[in-house]
Amino acid sequence: MSRVKPPEEEGLSRSARKRRAILGAAEEVFLKGGYLGTNMDEIAAISGVSKQTIYKHFGSKEGLFVEIVTSMTSGAGDAVHSEAPEPERAEEVAAYLRNYACRQLTVVLTPRLMQLRRMVIGEVARFPELARVLYECGPQRAISALAESFARLADRGLLSLEDPLRAASHFNWLVMSEPVNRAMLLGDEAIPSVEELCAHADEGVRVFLAAYGVEGG
Amino acid sequence: MSRVKPPEEEGLSRSARKRRAILGAAEEVFLKGGYLGTNMDEIAAISGVSKQTIYKHFGSKEGLFVEIVTSMTSGAGDAVHSEAPEPERAEEVAAYLRNYACRQLTVVLTPRLMQLRRMVIGEVARFPELARVLYECGPQRAISALAESFARLADRGLLSLEDPLRAASHFNWLVMSEPVNRAMLLGDEAIPSVEELCAHADEGVRVFLAAYGVEGG
DNA sequence: CCATTGGTACTGTACGGTCTAGTTTTGAAG
DNA sequence: CTTCAAAACTAGACCGTACAGTACCAATGG
Numbered sequence: 300m301s302r303v304k305p306p307e308e309e310g311l312s313r314s315a316r317k318r319r320a321i322l323g324a325a326e327e328v329f330l331k332g333g334y335l336g337t338n339m340d341e342i343a344a345i346s347g348v349s350k351q352t353i354y355k356h357f358g359s360k361e362g363l364f365v366e367i368v369t370s371m372t373s374g375a376g377d378a379v380h381s382e383a384p385e386p387e388r389a390e391e392v393a394a395y396l397r398n399y400a401c402r403q404l405t406v407v408l409t410p411r412l413m414q415l416r417r418m419v420i421g422e423v424a425r426f427p428e429l430a431r432v433l434y435e436c437g438p439q440r441a442i443s444a445l446a447e448s449f450a451r452l453a454d455r456g457l458l459s460l461e462d463p464l465r466a467a468s469h470f471n472w473l474v475m476s477e478p479v480n481r482a483m484l485l486g487d488e489a490i491p492s493v494e495e496l497c498a499h500a501d502e503g504v505r506v507f508l509a510a511y512g513v514e515g516g
Numbered sequence: 517m518s519r520v521k522p523p524e525e526e527g528l529s530r531s532a533r534k535r536r537a538i539l540g541a542a543e544e545v546f547l548k549g550g551y552l553g554t555n556m557d558e559i560a561a562i563s564g565v566s567k568q569t570i571y572k573h574f575g576s577k578e579g580l581f582v583e584i585v586t587s588m589t590s591g592a593g594d595a596v597h598s599e600a601p602e603p604e605r606a607e608e609v610a611a612y613l614r615n616y617a618c619r620q621l622t623v624v625l626t627p628r629l630m631q632l633r634r635m636v637i638g639e640v641a642r643f644p645e646l647a648r649v650l651y652e653c654g655p656q657r658a659i660s661a662l663a664e665s666f667a668r669l670a671d672r673g674l675l676s677l678e679d680p681l682r683a684a685s686h687f688n689w690l691v692m693s694e695p696v697n698r699a700m701l702l703g704d705e706a707i708p709s710v711e712e713l714c715a716h717a718d719e720g721v722r723v724f725l726a727a728y729g730v731e732g733g
Numbered sequence: 734c735c736a737t738t739g740g741t742a743c744t745g746t747a748c749g750g751t752c753t754a755g756t757t758t759t760g761a762a763g
Numbered sequence: 764c765t766t767c768a769a770a771a772c773t774a775g776a777c778c779g780t781a782c783a784g785t786a787c788c789a790a791t792g793g
Contacts, residue, residue: 423700475693502682530757
């Protein structure tokens, strides 16, 4: 019965299990109340761990907060990556863009990520570094990757553009802005369904292709 | 030397003067620290008023906060209104849109308003009503007004669109999103200059007209 | 057996809001 | 103008509470 190195969820060392419990509870509590609106006693209670242990692992409230935000941020950034093959013919461009837009929307328009974004924005004055990281792992990263793809498509004559970065920015915000800004201010209940998101994506793609598409699309 | 009723800035009743001082200090302090990060003693000190007086005027910290946010919100909403005449010919549409976009950008991309937006977003969980009001007085109001204008332009054959509201949303976010989202996360130093904002507006208008414009434009 | 954890009491401090007692302003009447 | 009472304001002590972080010691699990 003595597991030597079982790396599954429940088979971690006691320390690691405690650590995960703390992170889980802290994420929930911080997302709900923000930095100042959260107290360490509640995190300890929810995670079933003593305060002492929290301070052993993370040093301070600030340390725990930074840990939570950075891990969520980079994790979310990774989830966006697309492995869909780039189109070969002009007729396939619209479908490619629609697919990308739809996935991006459904990943970002998630209560957890919306709450994270709200919280980080609210803490810009206190934690500017966290906001910068979120910007770079979020919009900036997405737009950069998109720009590279657009540049290749333009080379192949499937898109008509001069500045791939600008086109990527236009595409990104054309698709993302309306639902994101809406959900930012109106709360998680204002997050549209997947069908609505994809319909919205279609409209964005249509406008984008009117400006940057080529004949065959 | 006894002024009877001079309604200028310094000629208000003592009560009104105190009230304005409190509001000014509270705005500054709340915008800097958020709701929880602000204490009433500091507001009293900065406004040169005793705490007692603050509570006489506003009842509670929450009351003062709500007052600040709602007054800033509605005030900013009013400042957007355009009196520029709508174009008569297709060639004038682009200039009309550029003018609108440029003014909208320069009004919204102001440190005070960016700070307000950040703060309200950070407090969505605690004050959902304030966020809703900001949404309605901000994006929603701008888009609605734009949609009405677009509908008239479409009737005159100066724009080609079926759903004015959707077109207005596309236009609005095409123009506003990039700089707004950037400044939201990167802070007030990331607010572009007026020239940069107007150049950005031009690009948005170009894309918009590619999708919704008519030949003559 | 020994490091880690639990439980819990404790410290120090910060802050919202109130109380009190004395001072200033106002506005109207004399 | 002067007088005067009501209203508003000041300064600061004060109360209760909440909370970050620590100390201490018993329990426990590897």
